[in-house]
Amino acid sequence: MSPAIHNPQTRGHEPSNLNTGKGGLERALAAHLAEHDLRKPQTFRMRVRLPKNGRGSALLAATDRMWVNLKTYAEGGENTLHAHTNEDHTFIVLQGRATFYGPEGEAVTFSRNEGILLPRGCRYYFHAEPGEALVLLRVGCVVDVEASPWTRTGSDGEPLPGSSKENKSVTTEFSDEYFQ
Secondary structure: OOOOOEOOOOEEOOOOOOOOOOOHHHHHHHHHHHHOOOOOOOOEOOOEEEEEEOEEEEEEEEOOOEEEEEEEEOOOEEEEEEEEOOEEEEEEEEEOOEEEEOOOOOEEEEOOOOEEEEOOOOOEEEEEOOOOOEEEEEEEEEOOOOOOOOOEEEOOOOEOOOOOHHHOOOOOEEEEEEEO
């Protein structure tokens, strides 16, 4: 076992590199993979700064095929219908409430300790409900290891970076409060 418990760094929503499609999670994951022996267990603390505005993320643990992070939203969410074409992933609400929407306008609202599994190619978007900051545990897993796990497409099938204007990304401003 790894003796030290990882205390994740909370990052604001970082711009994606439009040439590679890679954004903040991808850069954090690359750094994490370079620093850790992926044959050994990883320990982590679920602690993340809460945003006053925008959204944040803290990578907790990862391998080359799977990643676990905490996502935080002051408001909004993943605001444009999209799909991850090479990643199965799940969201579990740890604080606040989130409404997830499907391509036909269908909606379901989740509260603490409720969640959703989204298979690759499933189109969705979600919003944080008003009240307290939304905190989600997000676990993702690449499907085809030969292809990029970062392929994210909009409803038109074209690439849609998560931090793009089209996805209604805003600059993150953090509060002094933490979820832990």
